[in-house]
Amino acid sequence: xxxxxxxxxxxxxxxxxxxxxxxxxxxxxxxxxxxxxxxxxxxxxxxxxxxxxxxxxxxxxxxxxxxxxxxxxxxxxxxxxxxxxxxxxxxxxxxxxxxxxxxxxxxxxxxxxxxxxxxxxxxxxxxxxxxxxxxxxxxxxxxxxxxxxxxxxxxxxxxxxxxxxxxxxxxxxxxxxxxxxxxx
Amino acid sequence: xxxxxxxxxxxxxxxxxxxxxxxxxxxxxxxxxxxxxxxxxxxxxxxxxxxxxxxxxxxxxxxxxxxxxxxxxxxxxxxxxxxxxxxxxxxxxxxxxxxxxxxxxxxxxxxxxxxxxxxxxxxxxxxxxxxxxxxx
Numbered sequence: 001x002x003x004x005x006x007x008x009x010x011x012x013x014x015x016x017x018x019x020x021x022x023x024x025x026x027x028x029x030x031x032x033x034x035x036x037x038x039x040x041x042x043x044x045x046x047x048x049x050x051x052x053x054x055x056x057x058x059x060x061x062x063x064x065x066x067x068x069x070x071x072x073x074x075x076x077x078x079x080x081x082x083x084x085x086x087x088x089x090x091x092x093x094x095x096x097x098x099x100x101x102x103x104x105x106x107x108x109x110x111x112x113x114x115x116x117x118x119x120x121x122x123x124x125x126x127x128x129x130x131x132x133x134x135x136x137x138x139x140x141x142x143x144x145x146x147x148x149x150x151x152x153x154x155x156x157x158x159x160x161x162x163x164x165x166x167x168x169x170x171x172x173x174x175x176x177x178x179x180x181x182x183x184x
Numbered sequence: 185x186x187x188x189x190x191x192x193x194x195x196x197x198x199x200x201x202x203x204x205x206x207x208x209x210x211x212x213x214x215x216x217x218x219x220x221x222x223x224x225x226x227x228x229x230x231x232x233x234x235x236x237x238x239x240x241x242x243x244x245x246x247x248x249x250x251x252x253x254x255x256x257x258x259x260x261x262x263x264x265x266x267x268x269x270x271x272x273x274x275x276x277x278x279x280x281x282x283x284x285x286x287x288x289x290x291x292x293x294x295x296x297x298x299x300x301x302x303x304x305x306x307x308x309x310x311x312x313x314x315x316x317x318x319x320x
Contacts, residue, residue, distance in 0.1 A: 014227070017206075019233065020193065022238055026241070026254070027248065028186075034282075038304055040272045048309075052312035053312055057201060065187040070194045070202075070288050070291065071291035072194075073195035074288035077202035081202075087211060087213065088317070089210045090220045093220070104304075109294055116295070128266070130275075130278065132307065133304065135272055135305030136275075141272075144285070147283070147284055151236070154235065155238040156235070160261035160265050163269070167272075171269065171272060172212075
């Protein structure tokens with residue numbers, strides 16, 4: 001049980017994640033893509049006569065069931081499969097983040113940015129609310145996210161998915177190496 | 185009830201994402217700063233394993249467990265992939281989460297991410313509302 005409770009190394013987790021795409025195909029000819037669940041929820045709850053949300057979302061209930069499973073799996077994992085150790089990031093990352101003012105390295109995300117008391121501070125607004133908005137807006141604009149494009153699309157060599165994956169990365173680099181200077 | 189299989193798959197995926205710390209803002213920062221193999225190893229090996237198995241599925245024309253033919257839709261390629269992809273990347277570095285981890289963070293106890301998830305829904309809705317006016 002000890003190995004289950006300690007964080008899993010990349011060479012265990014990566015190949016396991018690689019099984020998800022073929023599992024979707026073989027379980028019911030379904031496509032792996034999590035950002036599309038955001039579209040499905042919009043279509044189900046507030047379609048507002050918008051073209052993008054005019055389709056029968058009920059035929060895609062399986063995707064909503066899948067993301068509900070993610071929430072449950074993460075809950076179970078944090079409750080029974082966690083030893084509570086801090087994320088073992090490299091020393092160089094740690095010192096660079098400390099230079100930005102991050103001091104609490106417990107948990108999966110820094111409480112200075114991701115906690116209820118900090119939600120309505122400038123940082124909380126930018127990292128949680130603006131960040132979330134950009135994720136939802138950008139993934140739909142790009143036609144997919146890390147799962148739909150990088151995991152699924154690349155597995156059958158879609159040019160769009162290669163371009164998308166590179167763009168995701170470019171955006172992340174711009175934020176981390178240029179825009180973070182203005183945010184901290 | 186046929187959807188139970190996707191609930192199970194989601195649970196498995198949620199466990200893996202959490203145990204591999206893919207949902208950690210710290211890990212995403214480490215990745216964008218090129219300071220560990222962790223995230224590159226995960227994404228790289230996942231893509232390779234996925235591609236090999238999808239290749240086998242196509243080569244052997246494997247059917248689904250219900251006997252259906254497996255089909256792979258072509259992904260739309262336009263300017264939106266680049267513009268939207270970059271916008272998502274900005275948000276990925278801010279939240280430290282792509283859509284899967286947004287859900288997983290809520291489950292794993294970073295409950296404030298419910299707000300991040302709601303904001304992502306608003307982002308998707310806003311894209312839908314503006315779709316025709318945006319360059320594609």
